[in-house]
Amino acid sequence: MNWDDTAPPADDTTGRLVGSAADGEDQAVEAALRPKSLAEFVGQERVREQLDLVLRAARQRGATADHVLLSGAPGLGKTTLSMIIAAEMEAPIRITSGPAIQHAGDLAAILSSLQEGEVLFLDEIHRMSRPAEEMLYMAMEDFRVDVIVGKGPGATAIPLELPPFTLVGATTRAGLLPPPLRDRFGFTAHMEFYEPAELERVIHRSADLLDVTIDTAGAAEIAGRSRGTPRIANRLLRRVRDYAQVKADGRINQEIAGAALRVYEVDARGLDRLDRAVLEALLKLFGGGPVGLSTLSVAVGEERETVEEVAEPFLVREGLLARTPRGRVATPAAWAHLGLTAPQSHGTGGSGQGDLFGA
Ligand SMILES: Nc1ncnc2c1ncn2[C@@H]1O[C@H](COP(=O)(O)OP(=O)(O)OP(=O)(O)O)[C@@H](O)[C@H]1O
Numbered sequence: 001m002n003w004d005d006t007a008p009p010a011d012d013t014t015g016r017l018v019g020s021a022a023d024g025e026d027q028a029v030e031a032a033l034r035p036k037s038l039a040e041f042v043g044q045e046r047v048r049e050q051l052d053l054v055l056r057a058a059r060q061r062g063a064t065a066d067h068v069l070l071s072g073a074p075g076l077g078k079t080t081l082s083m084i085i086a087a088e089m090e091a092p093i094r095i096t097s098g099p100a101i102q103h104a105g106d107l108a109a110i111l112s113s114l115q116e117g118e119v120l121f122l123d124e125i126h127r128m129s130r131p132a133e134e135m136l137y138m139a140m141e142d143f144r145v146d147v148i149v150g151k152g153p154g155a156t157a158i159p160l161e162l163p164p165f166t167l168v169g170a171t172t173r174a175g176l177l178p179p180p181l182r183d184r185f186g187f188t189a190h191m192e193f194y195e196p197a198e199l200e201r202v203i204h205r206s207a208d209l210l211d212v213t214i215d216t217a218g219a220a221e222i223a224g225r226s227r228g229t230p231r232i233a234n235r236l237l238r239r240v241r242d243y244a245q246v247k248a249d250g251r252i253n254q255e256i257a258g259a260a261l262r263v264y265e266v267d268a269r270g271l272d273r274l275d276r277a278v279l280e281a282l283l284k285l286f287g288g289g290p291v292g293l294s295t296l297s298v299a300v301g302e303e304r305e306t307v308e309e310v311a312e313p314f315l316v317r318e319g320l321l322a323r324t325p326r327g328r329v330a331t332p333a334a335w336a337h338l339g340l341t342a343p344q345s346h347g348t349g350g351s352g353q354g355d356l357f358g359a
Pocket residue numbers: 009020021022029030031033034035040041042043044073074075076077078079080081123202230231234
C-alpha cells in the first residue's frame with residue numbers, strides 16, 4: 001500500500017467523540033480493525049453482494065475489475081471496501097484523494113506509475129481540480145492520458161499508454177460529481193448508515209481484535225449511540241474500554257457502557273453536548289421555533305457554520321429538527337428526547353425531566 005497524501009478529512013468534526021471524520025487516534029487504530037475480506041465486512045448486504053459479483057466475474061475473465069464509485073457519509077467503510085477490492089483481486093492499492101491532486105500533472109504522475117491491475121483509491125473524488133478531472137475521463141475510458149509539454153501555442157500533447165487499472169472513487173457527495181465522471185464508473189454503490197444490530201456485530205468484532213470482553217447488552221448500548229457509523233462505534237468502544245479498565249475490572253456490560261458514555265456526554269441517542277445545546281436553545285429559548293439560523297447560533301454561542309454543518313445534519317437525520325423556509329423548527333420527537341412538554345401547537349412531547357443518557 002502506498003499513501004500519497006495525508007489530507008485532512010472533508011468535514012470538520014474531528015475532535016468530537018461522535019464526529020464521523022477520522023482523528024489521529026482513529027487513523028492509528030483503524031488499520032488493525034479493518035475487515036480484510038468481503039466476508040468479514042459487516043452489513044451493507046446489497047453492496048456486498050453486487051460487489052462480490054463484479055469482482056468474481058472479473059477474476060473469472062482474468063480481467064481488471066471495472067471502476068467502482070462508493071458514495072456515503074464518512075466512516076461507513078469506503079476506504080475499507082477499496083482495500084477489500086484490492087485484496088479480493090490480489091492487486092496492490094494506491095491511496096490518494098481529490099484535494100491532493102491540484103494539477104493534472106499530479107494525476108499523470110500517479111497514473112503513469114500504476115502497475116497492471118492496480119487499484120487506485122481516490123477519496124473525496126468530488127474535490128479534484130477540473131483539469132485533473134478531465135484527464136481522468138480519458139484514463140478511465142481508454143487507459144491513456146495526454147501529457148501536455150510546454151506552454152502557449154508551442155504546447156504539445158504527448159499520448160501516454162497506461163496499464164489497465166481499477167479506479168475506486170469515494171465521495172460523500174455523489175450529487176456533486178459531473179455526469180461524465182459518474183458515467184465512467186462501471187459500478188456505483190451507495191453506502192447506507194448501519195442498523196444498530198449491524199453495529200453490534202462491528203463492536204463485537206472490534207472488541208475481539210482489541211482483546212476486550214463485552215457482553216451483548218454492552219455492545220447494544222454502544223451501538224445505539226453510534227449514529228449508524230462503524231467509525232464512531234469503534235471510537236466509543238475504545239473510550240468505554242478506558243472507563244471499564246479504570247473504574248471496573250475491564251469487562252464491558254450495559255451498566256459500564258452507559259456510565260462511561262454519560263461521562264463522555266454522549267446521550268442515549270448519540271447526541272453530544274453541541275447537538276443538545278442546539279436542541280435545548282431551540283426548545284427552551286424559542287419555544288421550538290421557527291427561529292433563524294443566525295439567532296440560534298448566537299444563542300448557542302457557536303459559529304453559524306458549526307451549527308449548520310456539524311450539529312444540524314444529524315439532528316435532521318434523526319427527525320429532531322426541521323429546516324424550513326421560516327427557520328429551524330423542533331419536531332415532537334425533540335421535545336420528547338429532552339423530556340420536555342411541547343406547547344400545544346407543537347404536538348405532544350414527553351413530560352418531566354427524562355434521563356437523556358439512559359442507563
Ligand atoms: N462494514 C464494516 N464492518 C466492520 N468494520 C467497519 C465496516 N465499515 C467500516 N468499518 C470500520 O470503520 C472504520 C472506518 O471505516 P473507513 O475508514 O473505511 O470509512 P470511510 O467511509 O472510508 O471514511 P472516510 O470517508 O472518512 O474516509 C474502519 O476502521 C473500519 O474498521
